[in-house]
Amino acid sequence: xxxxxxxxxxxxxxxxxxxxxxxxxxxxxxxxxxxxxxxxxxxxxxxxxxxxxxxxxxxxxxxxxxxxxxxxxxxxxxxxxxxxxxxxxxxxxxxxxxxxxxxxxxxxxxxxxxxxxxxxxxxxxxxxxxxxxxxxxxxxxxxxxxxxxxxxxxxxxxxxxxxxxxxxxxxxxxxxxxxxxxxxxxxxxxxxxxxxxxxxxxxxxxxxxxxxxxxxx
Numbered sequence: 001x002x003x004x005x006x007x008x009x010x011x012x013x014x015x016x017x018x019x020x021x022x023x024x025x026x027x028x029x030x031x032x033x034x035x036x037x038x039x040x041x042x043x044x045x046x047x048x049x050x051x052x053x054x055x056x057x058x059x060x061x062x063x064x065x066x067x068x069x070x071x072x073x074x075x076x077x078x079x080x081x082x083x084x085x086x087x088x089x090x091x092x093x094x095x096x097x098x099x100x101x102x103x104x105x106x107x108x109x110x111x112x113x114x115x116x117x118x119x120x121x122x123x124x125x126x127x128x129x130x131x132x133x134x135x136x137x138x139x140x141x142x143x144x145x146x147x148x149x150x151x152x153x154x155x156x157x158x159x160x161x162x163x164x165x166x167x168x169x170x171x172x173x174x175x176x177x178x179x180x181x182x183x184x185x186x187x188x189x190x191x192x193x194x195x196x197x198x199x200x201x202x203x204x205x206x207x208x209x210x211x212x213x214x215x216x217x
Contacts, residue, residue, distance in 0.1 A: 027101065048093060048094070089197075097215070101164070102210075104211070107157065108154070110156055110202070118154075
C-alpha cells in the first residue's frame with residue numbers, strides 16, 4: 001500500500017469547503033464536494049454505482065473492478081443483451097456537479113486496446129473520451145460530433161493521473177502531463193451529472209485518489 005501523509009475518507013462536503021490543492025484553468029475557484037482514497041475499505045454506494053453485474057472490491061486502498069461472473073454473462077446472452085453482459089468492468093461515479101473538476105488516478109489493465117474501449121464518459125453518453133494506443137477521441141452526445149487528437153493519450157497497465165474540468169462549451173482534459181482543451185457548443189453536463197468508467201473485455205480497472213470539485217466562475 002502506498003504511504004499517505006493524510007488519509008481522506010469518502011466524504012460529501014458542504015459547499016463552504018474550499019479546495020486549496022489545485023488551481024483550475026476554467027474556473028476562478030473550486031469547492032471540494034467529494035473525496036475518496038478508498039482507505040475505509042468500503043465502497044461508498046451513495047456515489048458509486050456498479051453496473052452490468054461487474055465485480056468491484058477495494059484491495060489495499062484501491063478500487064478494483066473486473067468482469068461480471070459467468071452466470072450473469074450467460075443470462076444476459078440468453079436474453080439477447082450481450083452488450084450489457086459485463087464482459088468489461090463498468091462503474092459510475094454519480095452526484096457530480098454540472099460545473100465540474102474531477103481529479104483521480106486510474107489504470108486500465110488489458111492485453112490490448114479495443115475499438116471504443118476503454119473510455120471515460122463525462123456525463124452518460126454526453127462527453128465520451130475513448131482511448132487508443134496513439135489517439136484520444138472525444139465523442140459528443142452519442143456521435144453528434146467526433147474530435148480526434150494525437151494527444152493526450154492514455155497507456156494501458158499504467159497508473160495515469162487524470163484531471164477533467166468542464167463547463168458548458170469547454171472541457172479540459174489532462175492525462176499526466178498531456179493536456180488539451182476542447183471547445184464546442186455540444187459540451188455540457190446538464191441532467192447527466194456522472195462520470196462513467198468502462199474498461200476492456202476481460203480486463204480490469206483500478207481507481208484511486210478521487211476528488212470532485214464544483215467550479216466557481
